[in-house]
Amino acid sequence: MAEQTGRFDGIIEFVEAARLGSFTAAGNLLGVTNSAIGKSVTRLEARLGTKLLHRTTRKLTLTNEGEAYFESCLGIMDQLESVETSLATGRATPLGRVRLDLPAAFGRRHILPILNALSLQYARLDFSVNFSERTADIIAEGIDLAIRIGALGDHADLVAKRLGTQRLMICAAPSYLSRHGQPTELAELSRRDCFGGWRRNQRPGWLIKDAAGNTAFEEIRVRHEFSDGEAMVSAALAGCGLCQLPTWLIGDHLRSGSLVSVLESFSGAEMPIHALWPRSRYMQPKLRVVIDAVTKAALAANSGFDM
Known part of the structure; x- marks a missing residue:
């Protein structure tokens, strides 16, 4: 069991160091020394077999591998926090960051007002939104929800919901x-x-x-x-x-x-217009509330979003 627990050692230290850009700032936040943070991150890198942070005397920056690992860690921590909050309060509370990939004009006109309303309703619900006509790789790029216009390919690892x-x-x-x-x-x-x-x-x-x-x-x-x-x-x-x-x-x-x-x-x-998201056994409340709001807006139109 001790070996299993060790698999997660250093993750909190890495996330805070990456987020704050400093071992010292991360140490102050977590109540330990900057050298303890640095050693934890070094051990994590050794266990993963890759360098996560570039270290200079002035600041820390993420490597390409570190960027991908950092995004994955944030997603996992968001999910854990969401589950713990729902267990503690007896209800599912939308919190954390939702990453969306939207067609530019359609996203600005139809989806952005929905996100703005949700932002006012839920103080701990945050959004990272990319407006582009480029077809992003939802899984590889860590996207929580995408809107696609046009015929869909075969994506066994994604869930698709037709909006209109x-x-x-x-x-x-x-x-x-x-x-x-x-x-x-x-x-x-x-x-x-x-x-x-x-x-x-x-x-x-x-x-x-x-x-x-x-x-x-x-x-x-x-x-x-x-x-x-x-x-x-x-x-x-x-x-x-x-x-x-x-x-x-x-x-x-x-x-x-x-x-x-x-x-x-x-x-x-x-x-056709679809919403797509990664297939998972557990849908976090932060994603569920966005999908529900988008679906409701689509149903309110005469034939989906074609108005």
């Missing part, structure tokens, strides 16, 4: 259409100024709904590429070309007339 569907429309500003005319057939998309998402080693194209109601891929001529939907809207409003965007992003502009729907018989292709 986004509907795509092709549109342009009246100023662009007055200069170049209304497109009337799909073949024109190979000659027009079109906006596309930032793609690497992929053919540029849009999802088109054909006469039978099926979704097909149509290649386009991409003049401008943007990694953010809001930037695409801005370029469209300026009259720079044609774009395909979800109705939740351009609905107000379509209603005001600042953008005009074109090729309507080919519009309406849909993409």
Whole structure:
């Protein structure tokens, strides 16, 4: 049993030293000397067979391996604290840090207000949020919850919950259409100024709904590429070309007339919206409360988040 307990020696000392950037500060916090903290971390490194901290006379910094280990330790400690609190109080209290990976425009518009409300409701619930169109590796990057738009691959180690569907429309500003005319057939998309998402080693194209109601891929001529939907809207409003965007992003502009729907018989292709999180036997209250709030917001809309 003593050997089993020894497996966890030095973790608290390492976490506090890494968090505070100093053996002395960690020692003051834990009530021991800075040399005792340093020795504990050194023994931990020896047991793991890797260097966790770069040591200088001025401060401590994490190595790449140390960064990964530090994030894992924080997650485990958050989970332990959450379980202990629920046992002590008889209820599950959301506390700790939730790491989220969100599509940029969608995350800012639909998810960020939910997180802000939860932050006001739960004083010990913290968030680290990344807004990006890059598909992050949820497990490898220590992400607690991600929102994905589009078809999902096979992820046996993840749980997926469908939140809704986004509907795509092709549109342009009246100023662009007055200069170049209304497109009337799909073949024109190979000659027009079109906006596309930032793609690497992929053919540029849009999802088109054909006469039978099926979704097909149509290649386009991409003049401008943007990694953010809001930037695409801005370029469209300026009259720079044609774009395909979800109705939740351009609905107000379509209603005001600042953008005009074109090729309507080919519009309406849909993409699913999912929440994904790592599969686990125990879901921490901090994650459960976020998933519940996001799900509730999706159900409050007519068809998920497609508003």
